[in-house]
Amino acid sequence: MKPLDRKLWRELWQMKGQAVAIMLVIVCGVAIHVMFGATLDALGQTRARYYQEYRFADVFAALKRAPESLRERIAALPGVAEVETRVVAAVHLDVAGFAEPITGRLVSIPDNRESRLNRLYLRQGRPPAADRDDEAIVSEAFAEAHRLEPGAKLRVVINGRRQTLTIVGMALSPEYIHQLRPGSMFPDYQRYGVLWMGRRALGVAYGMEGAFNDVVVGLTDARAAPDVIDELDRLLTPYGGLGAHDREDQPSHRFLSEEFRNITLSATLFPVLFLGVAVFLLNVVMNRLIGMQREQIGTLKAFGYGNGAIALHYLKLVLIVVLIGVAVGVFAGAGLGRRLAELYTMFFRFPFLDYRLSPSLVLGALLLNLGGAVAGTAFALRAAFALRPAEAMRPEPPARYRATVVERLGLQRLLSQPNRMILRHIERRPLKSLFAVLGIALACGVTMAGRFQEATITHMVEVHYKLSQREDLAVTFTEPTSWRAIGSLDGLPGVERVEVYRAVPVRLRFQHHSRRTTLKGVPPGGDLQRLLDADLRLLDLPSEGVLLTDYLGELLGVQAGDRLTVEVLEGSRPVREVPVVGLVKEYLGVAAYMDLAGLNRLLREGPAISGAYLAVDDRERSELYRRLGDIPRIAGTAIREQEIRNFHRTMEQTMLFFTFIATVFAVVIAFGIIYNSARIALTERGRELASLRVLGFTRAEISYILLGELGLLTLVAIPLGFIVGRGICTLFVDGARSELYRIPLIIHPSTYAFAATVVLASALLSGWLVRRKLDRLDLIAVLKTRD
Amino acid sequence: MTDPRDRVFLARGLTKIYPMGEIEVRALRGVDLDLFAGEFVVLLGPSGSGKSTLLNILGGLDSPSSGAMQYGGRDLGVYDDAELTRYRREHVGFVFQFYNLIPSLTARENVALVTEIARNPLAPEEALTLVGLADRLDHFPAQLSGGEQQRVAIARAVAKRPEVLLCDEPTGALDVQTGIRVLAVIDRVNRELGTTTVVITHNAAIAAMADRVIHLSNGLIARIDHNTQRQAPDDIVW
Structure with missing residues (x-):
């Protein structure tokens, strides 16, 4: 080994404590970069493959009821590759030993053939037999939450009739990666489940023989979506269409996209931050370490070592530290990334995980760290090389200290000699x-x-x-219902207060911005659902005009006083102009709010409601839950806690x-x-x-x-x-x-x-x-x- | 001995000015000097007389502010950094007052550091034997006494068989006995290898060892003494 290389290893060993500290910083920066990068890659890759292999639909539409013959006309629309018509319904479920209300969604799958779109990934069991009307597949998450096995019985209320279903399988679906109860923002696998039954059986139960109330469409080209949505709306409006939408407004996909966006943010911000700090530190430390070698550099130069040879010597030192740091960082990051990706896979319930470490990720980390270290080294070396060897070997001239600001202010009497040394050193x-x-x-x-x-x-x-x-319990109805429903809720055991609301799917437009959201009508002066202003003070609901979640207002670019176009996406689909009267502070979700009577007027409908918020007496909860389960009109019940x-x-x-x-x-x-x-x-x-x-x-x-x-x-x-x-x-x-x-x-x-x-x-x-x-x-x- | 064909260094009108904050320090104020092959020269003078500056310019560690400095008939003043580096590598051996050994390398490795890049070097062991350290090859600087360290430094300087050996206060940090041993080594190198040797000192006693003694004062050559008889280091009285 050359003497210069010996010097390198011995000095590295001597400063091992510091070298390890520097490496640790590099390891952290690189590990977090690799962890997030790899997780992000894996999730994107996995979702793409899942969507593709299980034929996730591109356009979705719900409606009241349309004859099966309409299918041909939908299939004939330009840009449409595949059409699957379905029967979809809200149900109440009853699992033995679970007292709280469970709601669910029943979705039909074709009998005797594989579905063209939104295929199920069967984890366990088998599809329902075509000739049985009491067999169902349940979502795996729901089955796990209740420890249900194939063969387990489930009591359901289908279209007002009690029935017992036998679970024959558990499945995952690209359509329900996130299973969100209508009106909820976060998944709850115990209280909400998705079930799949044969098309014929479900059709009979809901009076949909030869008809459908839900359709999903696969496109030849995703760019065709806006046209297909328009055409689909045109075809379905006479049949009670609730507005077709693309993947962006599909709840599961949307939630997933938001999650991905958040992961992307963290996956960008944290690594940039950590790598940046590591690179900065590396730069500073190398600069100072080499600054301290100025005498040795002078000696080497005196004996005829050229700048190149000396630079190489110190670069080797830096390279060793950086390479070890990056190697350990990549290793740790890959491990943590796999762990994180697996966590997300479980959370999202992907059927598989495509995890691999992309070379560009590793290369990026390496280059950034090398760059920082080499820059710091080069900076210090340049300073050392600029000195003539005679100067470099000379002890640094006594540094030019001077009285510090504090002393010049005449405060030196307050400072002891050591304190003065500290201050002067910092100032120098x-x-x-x-x-x-x-x-x-x-x-x-x-x-x-x-x-x-x-x-x-x-x-x-x-x-x-x-x-x-502030409600204890929120119930949503399967369809808009008359005010009389309050009466029936009021009379239930333990109900202390009822506040109703009307929720309508709408598209809001302002200038070139548009957003699909919910327009909620609430009665003024409510105590359970309250609107807050920017300072979290109670906001009075005006009798005319809409209030928007502050973030929604921002997305649409509207302010109080602007006039908004509201396209209602159900019923006769009226389009109205409404003034924005203010913004509401909300951290979770977005919505538009109106006075309930005002909304009913806007829709030119009677006093209809979509659901209600209840304040209840804790002691009577279980009885209340039981009674709520008997009301077929209730599609979902959410417990605030x-x-x-x-x-x-x-x-x-x-x-x-x-x-x-x-x-x-x-x-x-x-x-x-x-x-x-x-x-x-x-x-x-x-x-x-x-x-x-x-x-x-x-x-x-x-x-x-x-x-x-x-x-x-x-x-x-x-x-x-x-x-x-x-x-x-x-x-x-x-x-x-x-x-x-x-x-x-x-x-x-x-x-x-x-x-x-x-x-x-x-x-x-x-x-x-x-x-x-x-x-x-x-x-x-x-x-x-x-x- | 004074045949111009044997002339190694030729300096004419050398000046060196250092800026030191607001003032300028004139270290050399116009020095004319010739040094000849195989000569043993002592530069004598008080602190601040310009000895080290002259030595550094001779060794290519520093450049003059004005004047000509020739080595072997070529002007060092026009050399760029890379050429100066090559000059030092091929022709000059240095010994410093504070040894300037690399603390993380053993005696042998410190010498090897130089033989590594020299064209026709002595083996490190040979160089260390020459200075009487054959039994200390694998000791680190911290394990050697000051005199031993300085002898390692001399071995390091002569191992490349330089034409010129430049020593800046080589005994300055040493006691008398050790200083004499070190001087004996330098004397021996000068005699046996015929290396042109320049030694800086402010100890007038050492001057007796030299062929010529150049007295510097205030940046100028005050006078030059010729010794007819060089004294052996052992006979020097400090």
Whole structure:
């Protein structure tokens, strides 16, 4: 081995503590980059294959009832490749031993042949026999939630008639990756299930022999969707069409897309942040490490080593650290990525997972880290090369210290000699001090980014479910129903208060913006469902005009006073102009709100309602649930407490896993940055401090001089870190806004406290490690040689 | 000995000005000097007289602000960084007051660092034997005494068989006994290998070893003494 390479390995071994700290930072940056990148790739790939292999439809339409003969006309539309007509209905389910109301969706599958669209992935069992009207397949999630096996019996109310079904299989469907109960935003597999039955059997039960009430269409080309939707609406309107839509408005797909969007955001923001911090640190550390070798560089040059050979020598050092860091990071990231992708696969219930590590992901991480390290090295080497060897070998001239600002202000009497040394040292190299502060501040900020969401989610729940949606129970009807329904709800056991609402699917248009959403009519002065303004104060519902969720208003580009076009997507499909009277603060979901009577007038219909919110007496819940199950018109029942639990669970399963990882990595990075700052300071000033020891300073005193500086920089960095952290959180919050939810920028004091604690603890631990080295300073060496 | 054909270095009107903050330090103020092959020259003078600056310019570690500096008839002043590097690599051996050994390399490896890139070097072991350190080959600098470290530095400097050996206060950090041993090694290299040797010192006693003693003062050559008889290092009285 060449002597220069020996030097390399020995010096690397000597600075192993620091090298490991740098590697750890690289490992974290790379691991998080690879973890998210690979997960994102895997999810995108998996969903695409799932959709393709199981023929997920492109256009969807529900209607009241149309003759089967209409199928031919739909199939003949230009751009249509496949058509499957179906019977779909809402049902009440009864699982032995489960007291709360369960609702579900019955979907027909063709008898004796494979479905052309939205094929089932049969996990277990077999399809229903064509000649049986009491066999069904259930969604796997529902079966698992109730531990149902093939052969289990399920009591259902189909079209008002009680019937017992035998479960013959469990399945997954690309159409119900997310199984969302109408009106709910988060899945609840215990209280909502999807069932598939043979087309003939279901047709008989619902009086749909030779007819259908739902149709799905596969396109030859996705670009044909808008035309096909228009044509389909035209064909279906006479048959009570509820408005055709494409995948974007299909609930499961939409939810999935929003989830993907959020993962993409995290998968972009966190790696950029972590890699950025790692690269920054690498740059700074390499710069300073090589700066300290200036004398050796001078010697090598004096003996005739060229700049190229010396540069190569130091690049090798950097390469070793970076390559090991990147290799471990890729390995860890690939492992974590697989774990995360598997978590999502379980959460989304994909039948399979296409997971692979793309070379571009690894290459990107490698290049970024190499770039940062090489840039830092090059910077330092350039400075060293610019010196003539004679100068480089000379001890650095006594640095030009001067009285600090504090002293010039005449406050020196307040400062002891060590304190003056600390301040002067910081002031002498302002750029270096600034970089040190910046590094620690970044560490502090990154720590906040991983943490702040937990407190924020709690706040969202408080506002949404305690200030706004305050009902105990929400029921939705299968179709708009007359006011008389209240009477029947009022009389149920335990019901203390009933507030009704009317919900209509609409498309809102303003200028070139349009959005499909729900227009909700609510009676004024309600106590269970309340609307809030931007400051979370109660908002009075005007008798005319609509209120929009603030985010919806933003999407449509409307403000109070603008006139909005409302296209109703059911019934006679009227199109109306309505003024926007204000915006409503909502963190979850989006909707438009009107006065109930105003909406009924707008629709030119009688006093019809779509559902009701109930306040109930806890003691009579089970009796109430039983009675509700007997009312066939009720399509779904949502229990608020359960909704809150579902929301938390969904958040935990998706967001909190990687915020946990991010927090762990942030802590590691914080420590890496601070430890390196302390170690470099020690190396740079070891001789000076040893000289002080020789002059009679105690260990504690010299430790104070060195660690006091670190402490002061840390204390300055923490408030700066809070600002950085707030900035990062803002980026995250802005990016994560979707129709599903908007995370408010609320940084709980505990988040600040956590970040500050991590930084302080890292500083203390680093200080302790450095202090141990200070205690072993070689006092003789400093007398024998110069530096 | 003074035949111009044996002239190794030729300096005319050398000046060197360092900017030091707001003031300028004139380290050399117009030095004319010739050095000849195989000569042992001592540069004598107080601190700040310009000795080190002159030595650094001779060795290609620094460039003059003005004036001509020729080595073997070629002007070092026009060399760029790469040419200076090659010049140092092929022709010059350095010994510094503070040894400048690489602490992470053993004695043998420190010497190998230079023989590695030289054209016709001594073996590191041979060079270390020459300076009396045959039994310390695998010791790290931290395990060697100051005198031993300096001898490693000399071995490192001579292992490449340089035409010129430049020593900046080689005994400055050493006690008398050790200093004499080190000087003996330099003397031996000069005699046995015929290396043109320039030694900086502010210890006038050492001057007795030299062929010529150049007295520098305030950036100028004050006078040059010729010794008719070179004294052996052992006979020097400090």
